[in-house]
Amino acid sequence: xxxxxxxxxxxxxxxxxxxxxxxxSTLTVTGSSTIAPLMAExxxxxxxxxxxxxxxxxxxxxxxxxxxxxxxxxxGMVSRALKADEQDLDGHLIGRDGIAxxxxxxxxxxxxxxxxxxxxxxxxxxRWDAGSTEGRPIIVVHKAxxxxxxxxxxxxxxxxxxxxxxxxxxGENQQGIKAVAGDPFAIGYVSIGTAIYEADxxxxxxxxxxxxxxxxxxxxxxxxxxxxxxxxxxxxxEMSQPVADFLAFVTRTDxxxxxxxxxxxxxxx
Amino acid sequence: MITTSSLPLSDRLLTLVLRLCxxxxxxxLGGIVVVLxxxxxxxxxxxxxxxxxxxxQPGQGEYGxxxxxxxxxxxxxxxxxxxxxxxxxxxxxxxxxxxxLRRPVLAGVELMAGIPSVVYGLWGMLVLVPWINQxxxxxxxxLAGSLVLGLMIVPLALLVTDAALGQLPLRYQRAGExxxxxxxxxxxxxxxxxxxxxxxxxxxxxxxxxLGETMAVLMVCGNVVQWPDSVFAPxxxxxxxxxxxxxxxxxDHRVALFASGLLLIAVTGLLLMASWRLRGVSHG
Amino acid sequence: xxxxxxxxxxWVLLALVMVPVALMVTALWQQxxxxxxxxxxxxxxxxxxxxxxIAALLISTGWILALCLLVAVPVGLGCALxxxxxxxxxxxxxxxxxxVLDMLAAxxxxxxxxxxxxxxxxxxxxxxxxxxxxxxLSLMVLPLMIRSAEQAMRAVPMGYRQARDxxxxxxxxxxxxILLPCAxxxxxxxxxxxxxxxxxxxxxxxxxxGYVLRRPDSLFDSGRTLSVHIYDLAMNVPGGxxxxxxxxxxxxxxxxxxxxxxxRVLRQPMTEALV
Numbered sequence: 001x002x003x004x005x006x007x008x009x010x011x012x013x014x015x016x017x018x019x020x021x022x023x024x025s026t027l028t029v030t031g032s033s034t035i036a037p038l039m040a041e042x043x044x045x046x047x048x049x050x051x052x053x054x055x056x057x058x059x060x061x062x063x064x065x066x067x068x069x070x071x072x073x074x075x076g077m078v079s080r081a082l083k084a085d086e087q088d089l090d091g092h093l094i095g096r097d098g099i100a101x102x103x104x105x106x107x108x109x110x111x112x113x114x115x116x117x118x119x120x121x122x123x124x125x126x127r128w129d130a131g132s133t134e135g136r137p138i139i140v141v142h143k144a145x146x147x148x149x150x151x152x153x154x155x156x157x158x159x160x161x162x163x164x165x166x167x168x169x170x171g172e173n174q175q176g177i178k179a180v181a182g183d184p185f186a187i188g189y190v191s192i193g194t195a196i197y198e199a200d201x202x203x204x205x206x207x208x209x210x211x212x213x214x215x216x217x218x219x220x221x222x223x224x225x226x227x228x229x230x231x232x233x234x235x236x237x238e239m240s241q242p243v244a245d246f247l248a249f250v251t252r253t254d255x256x257x258x259x260x261x262x263x264x265x266x267x268x269x
Numbered sequence: 270m271i272t273t274s275s276l277p278l279s280d281r282l283l284t285l286v287l288r289l290c291x292x293x294x295x296x297x298l299g300g301i302v303v304v305l306x307x308x309x310x311x312x313x314x315x316x317x318x319x320x321x322x323x324x325x326q327p328g329q330g331e332y333g334x335x336x337x338x339x340x341x342x343x344x345x346x347x348x349x350x351x352x353x354x355x356x357x358x359x360x361x362x363x364x365x366x367x368x369x370l371r372r373p374v375l376a377g378v379e380l381m382a383g384i385p386s387v388v389y390g391l392w393g394m395l396v397l398v399p400w401i402n403q404x405x406x407x408x409x410x411x412l413a414g415s416l417v418l419g420l421m422i423v424p425l426a427l428l429v430t431d432a433a434l435g436q437l438p439l440r441y442q443r444a445g446e447x448x449x450x451x452x453x454x455x456x457x458x459x460x461x462x463x464x465x466x467x468x469x470x471x472x473x474x475x476x477x478x479x480l481g482e483t484m485a486v487l488m489v490c491g492n493v494v495q496w497p498d499s500v501f502a503p504x505x506x507x508x509x510x511x512x513x514x515x516x517x518x519x520x521d522h523r524v525a526l527f528a529s530g531l532l533l534i535a536v537t538g539l540l541l542m543a544s545w546r547l548r549g550v551s552h553g
Numbered sequence: 554x555x556x557x558x559x560x561x562x563x564w565v566l567l568a569l570v571m572v573p574v575a576l577m578v579t580a581l582w583q584q585x586x587x588x589x590x591x592x593x594x595x596x597x598x599x600x601x602x603x604x605x606x607i608a609a610l611l612i613s614t615g616w617i618l619a620l621c622l623l624v625a626v627p628v629g630l631g632c633a634l635x636x637x638x639x640x641x642x643x644x645x646x647x648x649x650x651x652x653v654l655d656m657l658a659a660x661x662x663x664x665x666x667x668x669x670x671x672x673x674x675x676x677x678x679x680x681x682x683x684x685x686x687x688x689x690l691s692l693m694v695l696p697l698m699i700r701s702a703e704q705a706m707r708a709v710p711m712g713y714r715q716a717r718d719x720x721x722x723x724x725x726x727x728x729x730x731i732l733l734p735c736a737x738x739x740x741x742x743x744x745x746x747x748x749x750x751x752x753x754x755x756x757x758x759x760x761x762x763g764y765v766l767r768r769p770d771s772l773f774d775s776g777r778t779l780s781v782h783i784y785d786l787a788m789n790v791p792g793g794x795x796x797x798x799x800x801x802x803x804x805x806x807x808x809x810x811x812x813x814x815x816x817r818v819l820r821q822p823m824t825e826a827l828v
Contacts, residue, residue: 385754385755530664
């Protein structure tokens with residue numbers, strides 16, 4: 001038992017030593033789970049270059065704004081434009097994304113117009129073969145409350161959450177992708193960047209065009225895609241120098257590749 | 270006679286520390302309930318009755334938890350119904366029909382008991398749900414949740430049954446053999462009924478754990494807030510709801526989630542007391 | 554005849570239980586094949602977890618686990634000592650305390666997460682940190698720790714206690730020199746079981762320890778454990794599935810090792826210790 005204790009003590013000490021490293025100042029960024037992976041990677045690059053650590057936590061756009069207001073975070077990630085009653089915050093555009101409607105790759109449907117999407121999500125249209133009562137059912141995948149992706153989707157199609165009849169409710173983008181990829185009858189909506197990434201990597205989904213405009217980065221860059229959204233970093237009050245430096249960093253032109261990695265558009269494009 | 274005052278200082282200190290530790294455990298339980306209550310009380314007073322409604326739309330101030338309470342209960346009950354017979358019968362089989370298999374299988378089962386729920390959930394999401402979907406869409410459903418939960422319950426229920434059977438005096442088995450009863454008959458009429466209190470008590474405890482499970486049900490149940498109209502319908506449990514919405518909830522919404530946490534404690538507490546009764550344990 | 558049917562039925566049941574799990578583990582293994590290597594364990598994650606390994610996470614997990622046990626073991630031992638030494642086994646207080654402990658063990662883990670978030674992260678101001686996560690976890694494993702330690706202590710033969718009284722040993726001496734060494738295997742089992750329980754936990758840590766991928770510098774830093782990493786990679790990071798599977802393999806392997814340790818210490822299957 002004594003011997004075991006010594007081993008344990010040694011292991012604990014080694015563990016702590018291995019973990020301890022340089023400690024500079026730290027920035028905290030919280031908010032949208034769509035932006036979080038991108039931000040985490042940008043933070044890695046930032047730390048390599050300047051030695052300043054940036055902590056990235058997800059929790060949703062709403063949480064990002066709340067934390068920044070309360071001083072719990074230095075920057076908030078918000079995956080939409082700021083509303084009229086959120087003007088106490090300063091929004092800094094860092095990129096663009098959109099929301100794409102996705103179906104399973106084997107689904108023969110090539111396009112849906114807005115009315116059809118509305119009908120599907122409110123349960124008025126229940127089968128893929130219009131007008132039939134048998135045949136392939138439409139499995140509606142919807143995002144959980146509070147996510148800005150959900151809010152934007154509902155706003156665009158002029159729906160209230162209570163009108164939606166989902167068959168499946170998911171939390172994060174990846175769960176939505178997996179839900180649709182695993183189900184030939186499913187339809188869902190996720191961030192375009194995530195969807196294109198997955199589709200390019202062989203996941204069994206297809207993005208549908210919206211109002212005739214294909215869901216691609218080119219269309220998004222031209223500003224033609226109907227369900228585009230801003231990716232913002234928000235601050236509250238006066239910006240400290242470290243925060244300003246970080247903001248400048250994430251919008252630097254040589255960081256554009258990181259955005260492209262996630263299939264988002266950096267603000268400059 | 271040794272009185273307290275004649276004990277050395279180290280002993281008196283020790284007694285004090287131990288008493289504190291003992292109190293600490295009670296404090297923790299009380300603390301949890303108090304902290305949650307403090308958060309949830311204003312909400313409960315104002316909107317308490319609203320909890321029993323069927324509409325969960327926090328954006329519009331509706332906090333009806335009834336479908337989710339049902340979701341939690343239904344998923345757990347079905348999981349238990351599926352898992353308990355399998356676990357009990359398998360444990361009995363291992364002891365009386367295949368004793369040579371018992372040790373290796375129990376070893377495997379212990380390992381199963383240690384696999385994190387995230388892993389079960391992942392498997393459920395990637396394999397089980399699409400498979401169910403081929404029979405009855407959407408796949409992510411009450412049934413999927415119960416199957417995954419059932420798989421998670423079986424190991425511990427099996428171990429508990431094995432322990433209960435192990436406690437039976439050997440003479441029961443000997444008497445059965447002397448009377449030339451078939452093993453099935455012996456189990457059915459003597460061994461299992463005798464071990465029943467321990468088994469049932471342990472199994473009820475597993476029900477409590479099933480109610481408390483979060484990650485696996487989050488990934489496979491579909492998370493739609495509704496009263497299910499069949500086992501293939503998606504449901505949302507109270508636990509999955511907290512996990513899904515906690516990070517994004519503010520104000521009343523968040524407080525409602527704390528209230529649902531209290532509800533969970535209350536229900537598991539009741540189940541626990543039922544299990545004590547069944548096992549014949551007295552806890553005052 | 555009935556016996557033969559039962560014999561066959563048992564095999565069916567066995568398959569029903571073992572096959573899905575075997576499939577699950579195999580699928581994990583396959584999905585992670587390209588990624589799993591020694592390097593995986595030694596590299597830090599890069600690109601939000603989509604590349605690299607899990608070194609930083611192993612460290613975070615180690616810290617959280619170590620801190621959790623550092624809190625839970627002494628308190629747990631103290632409580633167990635109280636139960637086995639200061640209270641007669643069937644006194645009202647012992648039964649009542651046992652009831653409280655059973656209650657704590659039954660509380661759903663996500664409620665510990667809620668409590669930890671409200672109390673440690675907000676009220677005590679610890680925020681999203683290893684400290685918050687470890688403290689919340691330690692509360693969760695406390696009942697398990699206490700019960701294992703108490704069982705081990707009660708198993709110490711009556712003869713020893715009678716000898717102690719006959720020799721008028723001080724209580725502290727008794728505890729330090731005889732009781733603890735005797736109960737050590739059982740206590741060790743309790744520690745290992747608690748560690749395993751803590752390792753497998755995800756829900757508690759979501760609201761307390763946070764999501765950060767980096768190596769932690771201090772206890773106040775946020776850190777991610779293996780189980781949270783699995784969840785995040787699978788649910789939130791595009792292309793994260795292979796590494797999620799690989800992390801799951803590492804986690805299950807760790808738990809297997811812990812399980813083997815328990816058997817080594819006890820030298821008998823767990824069921825006989827549960828009795």
